[in-house]
Amino acid sequence: MSYSIGEAAKMVGLTAHTLRFYDKEGLLPFVKKTSSGLRAFTESDIEWLKIIECLKGTGLPLKQIKQYIDWCMEGDATIPQRLNMFIEQKKHVEEQKAKWEKHLEKINFKIKYYEDAAQHGNLNVFERNPKLLEEKKRLFKD
Amino acid sequence: MSYSIGEAAKMVGLTAHTLRFYDKEGLLPFVKKTSSGLRAFTESDIEWLKIIECLKGTGLPLKQIKQYIDWCMEGDATIPQRLNMFIEQKKHVEEQKAKWEKHLEKINFKIKYYEDAAQHGNLNVFERNPKLLEEKKRLFKD
């Protein structure tokens, strides 16, 4: 059993256009075609798409994803490179998470700030709540 | 005391080009110029840049950041919109964090997979470790 490009697209939340674009970029060398030239996505291909989505979703550019796919096609000799790539990507994800945590603190501060402002209809927040000013200084010092 | 565009750029980790681009896009209406036409960034302007960086870093497009800046320039009447924007952005950040968590699970699985493969020099990982196959099924089922 296999899926058409439209079905595959639906399954992974992309468009058929995007899948063709990925194919053109060399990201889908594993997808075979029927005798009449239509792409036929297997279950295994869908799994490939999911790992591509995972890497893309964590910010890896398509070029580097292609690099990974190429390594996979080359066989066992590239296992160390692939392992290394995932280790690097894990680092990257953890750095990003830390960054987002810091951003979230600023956003939470702004929510507190504007909640007070909304309640009183003006922006004299720090006069009413000096502690919030301290928090602001702490959050924006670096 | 105020900073030149180059100094300001360094302070927030952007280039002067980028700051000029932001200005052109209407993101920096608060930055004043000297009599000879040079931009002079105040401490308060630097804080604006940091909040812009925060919003950009959490994935808010420049157009929506401009919308926020415009609201700030309009005065107290837009406080509810601004509060709402930060609440929405907080939601967005938390959704993203959850997504990254899922991606990280897949990446951790791949690391385990390739660690075993690297150790044995081939990809017969699931024959050696059937539990990993179960984990794969769980991670890629959706």
Next chain:
DNA sequence: TTAATCTTTAGAGTTAGCTCTAAGTCAAGA
């Protein structure tokens, strides 16, 4: 069998966010 709805390709167009260039102006140190 026919109509509707896929799918194919090559290639053009779009969007976001920079990034750089040219030609000139301004500021600060020797």
Next chain:
DNA sequence: TCTTGACTTAGAGCTAACTCTAAAGATTAA
């Protein structure tokens, strides 16, 4: 004063990742 480097503008160019179009061929349901 001279020189060096930073600044100004308008506008062109670039990259990533799509997104769409046209014209033709394949598949499917009635």
